[in-house]
Amino acid sequence: xxxxxxxxxxxxxxxxxxxxxxxxxxxxxxxxxxxxxxxxxxxxxxxxxxxxxxxxxxxxxxxxxxxxxxxxxxxxxxxxxxxxxxxxxxxxxxxxxxxxxxxxxxxxxxxxxxxxxxxxxxxxxxxxxxxxxxxxxxxxxxxxxxxxxxxxxxxxxxxxxxxxxxxxxxxxxxxxxxxxxxxxxxxxxxxxxxxxxxxxxxxxxxxxxxxxxxxxxxxxxxxxxxxxxxxxxxxxxxxxxxxxxxxxxxxxxxxxxxxxxxxxxxxxxxxxxxxxxxxxxxxxxxxxxxxxxxxxxxxxxxxxxxx
Amino acid sequence: xxxxxxxxxxxxxxxxxxxxxxxxxxxxxxxxxxxxxxxxxxxxxxxxxxxxxxxxxxxxxxxxxxxxxxxxxxxxxxxxxxxxxxxxxxxxxxxxxxxxxxxxxxxxxxxxxxxxxxxxxxxxxxxxxxxxxxxxxxxxxxxxxxxxxxxxxxxxxxxxxxxxxxxxxxxxxxxxxxxxxxxxxxxxxxxxxxxxxxxxxxxxxxxxxxxxxxxxxxxxxxxxxxxxxxxxxxxxxxxxxxxxxxxxxxxxxxxxxxxxxxxxxxxxxxxxxxxxxxxxxxxxxxxxxxxxxxxxxxxxxxxxxxxxxxxxxxxxxxxxxxxxxxxxxxxxxxxxxxxxxxxxxxxxxxxxxxxxxxxxxxxxxxxxxxxxxxxxxxxxxxxxxxxxxxxxxxxxxxxxxxxxxxxxxxxxxxxxxxxxxxxxxxxxxxxxxxxxxxxxxxxxxxxxxxxxxxxxxxxxxxxxxxxxxxxxxxxxxxxxxxxxxxxxxxxxxxxxxxxxxxxxxxxxxxxxxxxxxxxxxxxxxxxxxxxxxxxxxxxxxxxxxxxxxxxxxxxxxxxxxxxxxxxxxxxxxxxxxxxxxxxxxxxxxxxxxxxxxxxxxxxxxxxxxxxxxxxxxxxxxxxxxxxxxxxxxxxxxxxxxxxx
Numbered sequence: 037x038x039x040x041x042x043x044x045x046x047x048x049x050x051x052x053x054x055x056x057x058x059x060x061x062x063x064x065x066x067x068x069x070x071x072x073x074x075x076x077x078x079x080x081x082x083x084x085x086x087x088x089x090x091x092x093x094x095x096x097x098x099x100x101x102x103x104x105x106x107x108x109x110x111x112x113x114x115x116x117x118x119x120x121x122x123x124x125x126x127x128x129x130x131x132x133x134x135x136x137x138x139x140x141x142x143x144x145x146x147x148x149x150x151x152x153x154x155x156x157x158x159x160x161x162x163x164x165x166x167x168x169x170x171x172x173x174x175x176x177x178x179x180x181x182x183x184x185x186x187x188x189x190x191x192x193x194x195x196x197x198x199x200x201x202x203x204x205x206x207x208x209x210x211x212x213x214x215x216x217x218x219x220x221x222x223x224x225x226x227x228x229x230x231x232x233x234x235x236x237x238x239x240x241x242x243x244x245x246x247x248x249x250x251x252x253x254x255x256x257x258x259x260x261x262x263x264x265x266x267x268x269x270x271x272x273x274x275x276x277x278x279x280x281x282x283x284x285x286x287x288x289x290x291x292x293x294x295x296x297x298x299x300x301x302x303x304x305x306x307x308x309x310x311x312x313x314x315x316x317x318x319x320x321x322x323x324x325x326x327x328x329x330x331x332x333x334x335x336x337x338x339x340x341x342x343x
Numbered sequence: 344x345x346x347x348x349x350x351x352x353x354x355x356x357x358x359x360x361x362x363x364x365x366x367x368x369x370x371x372x373x374x375x376x377x378x379x380x381x382x383x384x385x386x387x388x389x390x391x392x393x394x395x396x397x398x399x400x401x402x403x404x405x406x407x408x409x410x411x412x413x414x415x416x417x418x419x420x421x422x423x424x425x426x427x428x429x430x431x432x433x434x435x436x437x438x439x440x441x442x443x444x445x446x447x448x449x450x451x452x453x454x455x456x457x458x459x460x461x462x463x464x465x466x467x468x469x470x471x472x473x474x475x476x477x478x479x480x481x482x483x484x485x486x487x488x489x490x491x492x493x494x495x496x497x498x499x500x501x502x503x504x505x506x507x508x509x510x511x512x513x514x515x516x517x518x519x520x521x522x523x524x525x526x527x528x529x530x531x532x533x534x535x536x537x538x539x540x541x542x543x544x545x546x547x548x549x550x551x552x553x554x555x556x557x558x559x560x561x562x563x564x565x566x567x568x569x570x571x572x573x574x575x576x577x578x579x580x581x582x583x584x585x586x587x588x589x590x591x592x593x594x595x596x597x598x599x600x601x602x603x604x605x606x607x608x609x610x611x612x613x614x615x616x617x618x619x620x621x622x623x624x625x626x627x628x629x630x631x632x633x634x635x636x637x638x639x640x641x642x643x644x645x646x647x648x649x650x651x652x653x654x655x656x657x658x659x660x661x662x663x664x665x666x667x668x669x670x671x672x673x674x675x676x677x678x679x680x681x682x683x684x685x686x687x688x689x690x691x692x693x694x695x696x697x698x699x700x701x702x703x704x705x706x707x708x709x710x711x712x713x714x715x716x717x718x719x720x721x722x723x724x725x726x727x728x729x730x731x732x733x734x735x736x737x738x739x740x741x742x743x744x745x746x747x748x749x750x751x752x753x754x755x756x757x758x759x760x761x762x763x764x765x766x767x768x769x770x771x772x773x774x775x776x777x778x779x780x781x782x783x784x785x786x787x788x789x790x791x792x793x794x795x796x797x798x799x800x801x802x803x804x805x806x807x808x809x810x811x812x813x814x815x816x817x818x819x820x821x822x823x824x825x826x827x828x829x830x831x832x833x834x835x836x837x838x839x840x841x842x843x844x845x846x847x848x849x850x851x852x853x854x855x856x857x858x859x860x861x862x863x864x865x866x867x868x869x870x871x872x873x874x875x876x877x878x879x880x881x882x883x884x885x886x887x888x889x890x891x892x893x894x895x896x897x898x899x900x901x902x903x904x905x906x907x908x909x910x911x912x913x914x915x916x917x918x919x920x921x922x923x924x925x926x927x928x929x930x931x932x933x934x935x936x937x938x939x940x941x942x943x944x945x946x947x948x949x950x951x952x953x954x955x956x957x958x959x960x961x962x963x964x965x966x967x968x969x970x971x972x973x974x975x976x977x978x979x980x981x982x983x984x985x986x987x
Contacts, residue, residue: 093424133426316412316423321404330425337402337428 075239078271079258079301083244085251086258088275088305091312094209099129099138099202100331102213103195104339105187113152115174119183120163121145123191124339127202127210128331135334138206139198140342143190147183149174166190192218199228213332216270216293223268223295229307230270230293233327235286239263239272249285251276256292256308259299271299275308277315278326288326348453349373350433352383362437365392365449369431374456374488377855378869378880381435382461385452388442391465392435392449393877396855401427434853436877438465457485462492467874471497476538481530481574482870483881493574494881496833498535500873502542502774506832507807510782510823511816513837517865520816521553523835524778525581525886527814528557531776532583532735533576540773540810541734545727545757548741549750549780552600556894557737558584558609563885570884580888581737587613587727588741589717589749594939595909598716599741600891603898607916613740614725614943615718617668619756620710621645624703626748626755626794636699637706643695644703648674657681668711668720675704714749720936723943729760732771751795754785758798758811765809774810777802782817786824796824803830821846834871836878838863852878906935910942917946918953929958937961 077083103125111118126140146153146163149170153160168182195212196219202210209227216222216230239260240248248257257274270293278288292307311329319325319333350369354360365383369375375394383390403409413420437449441464455461462485463469472479472495479495486492500506509527511520528544535542548554560580563571571578588599590612596602601610624641647653649671654662658677665671682689682697690697711718727738740757742750758777764770779785779799786796802813803826815831817823821843828834839860843849849857856878860869867882889897904912911926930938941960950956 093422130425133424135425135428313424316414316419317403317425317427318408318412320408320411325408330427334425334428 070236072238072241072245073263074241075260075262075272077258077260078299079260079273079304083240083247083257085247085255086301086305088254088256088308088312090309091315092306092309093313094130094310097129097131097206097208098331099127099206099208099210100135100213100329100335101125101127101195101199101202101210102332102335102339103191103198104336105191107147107183107187109180111156112176113148113155115176116149116152117176117179117183118152118156118160119145119147119180119187120160121147121183121187121190123187123194124342125191125194125198126335126339127198128335128338129202129206129208130331135331137338139201140339141194141198141201143194145187145190147186149179196221211329211331213328213335216295217262217268220268223270224297226295226298228295229311230291231311231327231329231332232291232293233324235289235291248274249289251289253277253279253288254312256304259301259304261296261299262293269296270294271296273304273308275311277312283326290327346455348384348455349375350381350454352449352451352454353432354448354451360449360451362440362446362448364395364434364436365390367433367435367454369433369454371429371431373431375431375433376487377859379487380438380457380462380465380485380879382455382457382465383449383452384455385450388440388447388450388452390440390449390452391438391457391461393438393465393879394433395436395877396434396853398432398434399429400432401429403427438876439467456487456490457492458490459492462494466494466879467876468495468497470874471495471499476536478536478539480527480534481576482527483868483883484570484573485879486882491570491573491882494870494879496870496872497874498531498539500832502531502535502539502776502812503807503810506873508803508813508831509815509833509835510820510828510831511814511835511837511868512820512839512843513816513818513868514840515818517838519837519863519865519868520780522866522886522890523837523868523883524814524816525554525557525888526883528737528776528778529579529581529886529888530574530576532581532737535735535774541771542774542776543732543734543772544737544776544778544814545761546737546739546778547750547754547757547780548739548743549784550743550891552891552895553743553780554739554778555586555599555601555741555891556606556889556898557581557739559606559889559894559898561885561887561889561893563887567884570882571887574884578884578887580886583733583736584609584739585728585736586610586739586741589613589714589745589753591744591903592715593906593909594716594719594935595906595913595942596903598744600743600895600900601741601898602901604901606898607912612725612913612946613717613727613753614723615756616724617666617671617718618650619724619726620714620718620752621649621707623752623755623759623794624707624710626751636696637703640695640699640703643693644671668708668718671707672704675700710748710752713746714752717745717749717753719939719943723940723947725943725946727757727760728771729764730769730771732775734772751785751793754779754795755798758802761811762802762806762809765811774812776812776814778814778816780816782815782827783819783822784817786815786827788822788824800824800827803827819843821848832873836860836863836869836871837867838865906930906938910938913942914945914953914957917949921954925954926957929954929961932964933961 105123107119107121109117110120122144124142127138128135129138144163145166146160147166150167153165166186168179212230214230215232216228222228238245239262251274253276255276259271259273262272272291272293274289274291276288280287314329317330319328319330322328322333350367352365352367358366377394379394381392457465478498480498480501481493482496483494484491485494511523513519546554558580563578568578586601586609588597591598597612649665652662652664658681663674665674678692682692711720740753742753761775786799802811806813820828841861844857869878869880871878907927907930910930911923914921914926941957944960945953945957
């Protein structure tokens with residue numbers, strides 16, 4: 037048992053290795069997807085740290101979009117689980133430093149195989165039914181995983197819906213928690229910014245990956261076009277919000293996504309400076325405070341309190 | 344349409360609602376503050392509460408996070424692009440629940456600011472303002488966010504018989520205590536219900552000109568006029584007032600700051616003789632003096648000697664007639680002469696030892712010395728109108744300028760006389776409010792158990808059955824005898840000193856209430872009343888009478904007059920036709936003692952022809968006589984002896 041980790045870290049630092057302590061929460065979301073999807077650089081020909089300049093407050097109103105979900109297994113019909121779940125999404129807009137909710141939607145779901153949901157009778161009538169595929173034989177573990185995926189989809193759909201609803205009434209900048217690639221509409225919107233905290237899927241390998249992950253605070257990576265994993269193409273770059281030395285490689289590292297038309301170095305610098313200004317107020321005590329914008333946390337808190 | 348709620352009750356496991364208190368949150372900007380009265384609406388139940396504490400916090404787990412967010416720069420924190428989410432959470436103490444039973448925790452309802460009707464219900468004022476025979480006495484308004492609701496005290500609990508007495512605490516210099524009493528007396532005189540009888544007040548002025556101008560109108564602002572209107576009161580002074588003050592040592596100039604010519608019509612001397620003082624000899628004796636022997640001798644004097652003929656052949660051939668201190672001194676002199684003549688074995692006269700007799704003589708003689716002006720050696724007394732008190736009249740006894748011993752004597756005798764007459768129901772009124780300022784001086788928590796303190800305690804504990812009500816004030820409540828302030832049914836608190844608030848007596852108040860008390864502006868006070876289950880903050884208008892300072896500026900005290908002029912002024916009060924020059928001529932060359940005696944008799948008799956009566960009582964002037972040298976037998980020429 038190593039009893040003096042501090043000394044060990046000092047020794048590693050002396051050997052040229054950057055010391056680290058904890059892996060930030062949710063920086064490696066969905067570990068089963070942890071892999072490299074090589075992206076294509078659209079700025080320069082190699083990954084290097086680019087200075088972004090001093091933080092600048094976001095001009096004018098800016099809105100934040102996020103969603104939450106919650107599920108419980110409420111019973112088994114035979115060996116098939118019945119899951120009830122809630123998903124909610126909202127947009128909160130900031131004007132004169134004050135956040136206010138502009139759009140909020142919620143779905144209450146009953147998820148399971150058709151036979152299982154039917155067996156529940158009228159008890160689930162108040163909930164929206166989401167039927168899982170019954171092509172395969174019943175397997176409770178697999179069905180729980182499918183239910184989780186269905187809930188993810190439902191939340192994602194809600195997020196897209198509230199984003200569209202907000203955009204219908206406002207042309208303000210809209211910051212989304214996660215990737216813009218979830219929706220083609222988002223991916224085309226020139227005034228939407230996706231801020232991803234998760235780095236399970238990395239865009240580079242080799243020396244480029246090292247440069248990408250070892251960005252100093254206040255620097256960004258070159259703009260790149262992520263490999264199209266889902267629906268829509270976007271442009272992205274990484275920004276280091278907080279020093280990572282002494283903590284973890286991923287501490288304070290976010291991936292920023294914008295529409296392809298906005299993927300210019302000037303726009304990347306400008307948005308990066310705005311995001312640097314969004315570090316305060318910090319989102320503590322949320323364990324993801326190093327990457328979570330306060331506006332996003334405010335949406336989450338609001339949804340948890342109301343949904 | 345009812346106003347929208349300003350908050351919601353919130354309850355958690357750590358901060359639950361109970362039957363006696365609840366938490367609620369409000370928007371960041373709201374009119375709610377410490378002391379605000381709120382109403383909680385819930386189907387089947389309405390709860391009224393008063394805010395006793397408040398707190399605010401953000402979604403920050405540690406101050407360190409704020410430092411990190413601002414990167415250690417306090418200035419940068421103000422430029423954060425988003426204001427942190429902040430909660431304003433208030434703690435309210437329950438004033439009343441409707442229905443009263445079953446008594447339950449406060450429900451999670453909407454919170455509204457109290458309206459006039461809500462305040463009336465919350466403070467249970469409906470019980471005594473909406474009955475067939477209402478007994479409400481306006482004391483001020485509950486004010487919040489531009490809204491003002493009248494607050495009334497229950498006369499049955501302020502002036503008896505249910506509870507009684509009022510005590511005011513507050514730091515000196517803000518005039519809150521005096522102003523509050525002045526306003527409240529005005530309110531009582533205007534609104535005390537006739538079906539509860541008649542009422543008067545006796546106020547002891549113990550500081551400067553504080554209570555010297557209660558009958559003189561003062562200027563009040565439009566805002567205060569509006570408050571009077573809101574309370575249904577007329578903004579007027581206590582027009583029915585009589586002032587009493589002892590003389591100065593000269594026996595003719597009044598020892599008061601109310602000596603302006605224009606105020607003499609209702610300013611009278613307070614003068615007592617031996618008879619008035621003898622029953623209160625205990626007041627001037629310290630604990631060591633009070634023994635059975637001295638008591639016995641004083642009783643002997645009171646029952647056998649003073650005010651009647653006393654014969655003792657051993658002392659002198661003719662009877663004694665002791666009516667004054669001068670007569671008493673003559674009586675003592677005779678005793679001492681007799682005992683000296685007795686020589687050995689002459690230490691006892693009529694079972695009283697000479698040491699006891701000397702002690703009583705010294706103490707009683709001390710009264711006429713230290714209370715000179717109040718107690719006269721000779722002449723007729725002038726006292727409060729015992730048995731002829733008028734309804735809604737204030738009697739001010741100004742003892743600010745006299746010796747503390749004389750003050751004690753005045754308190755003791757006045758309160759005792761009030762008690763005697765109220766017991767016999769022949770005072771002239773059914774209730775009397777006695778106002779004593781600086782209570783910590785007259786009834787201290789520590790120190791010897793003086794006659795005055797015992798008397799005040801008796802008044803506080805038993806006065807309400809008689810209609811004798813004590814209104815008292817002091818700077819430090821904790822320094823007053825606890826049973827006296829504890830018996831006050833109604834307590835009023837003005838701005839308080841933090842040291843005083845730190846004493847155990849205020850342990851039931853929240854820190855927020857204490858802070859509010861420590862910073863209360865002039866004209867605001869906190870009330871405790873038997874009907875109010877929690878302390879309530881109220882604002883009262885400025886009394887519509889001159890303050891002491893204003894009074895002295897508008898009615899500067901007259902200069903101390905020469906003896907003859909002072910006598911003339913006193914006679915003029917009885918008859919305006921009296922000419923000063925005529926009095927000067929009458930008094931010229933007379934013994935002052937003779938003049939004072941004649942003046943006292945004139946004042947007591949109040950004859951139709953004042954000057955003639957005064958002249959008659961002065962007696963015939965004894966003319967001067969020039970003594971011429973008498974012729975004597977011529978001396979024998981030197982050197983010649985006719986017998987030789």
